[in-house]
Amino acid sequence: MKTIPVFILSGFLGSGKTTLLKQLLQVCNERKMKPAVLMNEIGRTDTDGESISGLLKNSHLEKLLDGCMCCNKKSEVTNCLKTLLSRKPDMLFIELTGVADPEEVVDSITEPELLQLLCLEKVITIVDAENILSYNNVFESDRDLVRTTRKQIRVADYLIVNKIDLVSYEKKKKVERLLRKENSSSPITYTTFSQVDINEIFSINHSVMKRFNIKRNDEPSDEKASASFSRIKSISLPLTTNTTKKQIERFLKKWRSDLLRAKGYIPMTDGIYLMQTVMKRVNWEPSQFKGECYLVMIGVNLDIKVIKKDWERTIKEPIYAE
Secondary structure: OOOEEEEEEEOOOOOOHHHHHHHHHHHHHHOOOOEEEEEEOOOOOOHHHHHOHHHOOOOEEEEEOOOOOOOOOHHHHHHHHHHHHOOOOOEEEEEOOOOOOHHHHHHHOOOOOOOOOEEEEEEEEEEEOOOHHHHOOOOOOOHHHHHHHHHHHHOOOEEEEEOHHHOOHHHHHHHHHHHHHHOOOOOEEEOOOOOOOHHHHHOOOHHHHHHHOOOOOOOOOHHHOOOOOOOEEEEEEEOOOOOOHHHHHHHHHOOOOOEEEEEEEEEEOOEEEEEEEEOOEEEEEEEOOOOOOEEEEEEEOOOHHHHHHHHHHHHOOOOOOO
8 A cells, every 4th residue: 555755844943944945845845746735823823834835746745724734623633634635745844833842742743543644754853052051951941941942853754954054063062962962863963044955855765766756775665655754653453363462562561662652443252442641640431433444653663573473472372361
């Protein structure tokens, strides 16, 4: 099944996300690509949506206004994405609000209606070089905002340090140390006005490279065309037989160090339950879900092959009364 690659644009307020989105759309226009865009704004005024309207020649735009798609607008995300997918885009850009947690958005695109249709390609986080140190100082900023900006950095596959012309060499090195403390592996690009080599953003997925006529020496094979290349991995594990709460929780505990969250519709002898877990907290509630049951795991650098083998062993274990 063909999946649509998803690029998430993350970063604190005013960091340069919309400026980067404009460049991405411009390249898509030049290459005859048809992207879809989901934009989220905290306020009721659609400022950013208006600013990109002239670049939406072959694009389709949905907007979530007056709230954050990882909080009070989360219930509307699925319908917006289904509307965009009905236009059969080549790729999907999601521009988050400055205070959104990318992990929560990844959680949204693993809903049952979207699970087999979308593939997370990259989380791109844009950092404001001039202000990021203040945001991350608990004495100068709100603690929740500090946690959010650190999460945006930690889960990024590609870090763009913007407004570098406004800081000294010494401050640039401090910013770099902060980024590497939170994220030791993802590439960092330093720039102004969010100007980067767009090919670097598109140069991972084979299917995207073919459509953009991008070439590189270590080009992956066709069978990897629909794989996710993000550090955040989502794994869907099928469930066709009954299990127990203890069996599921014991399985998840093995992977807790890399697990951000897990959820799924779990069949048990007394019915189907919706299970959701964040960190160590697990919640179970009865459900009337009628589709195929499954467990989804979302985490950073999860070893998909090893987890799937462990899952196959787990669901073959005999069920004992709890």
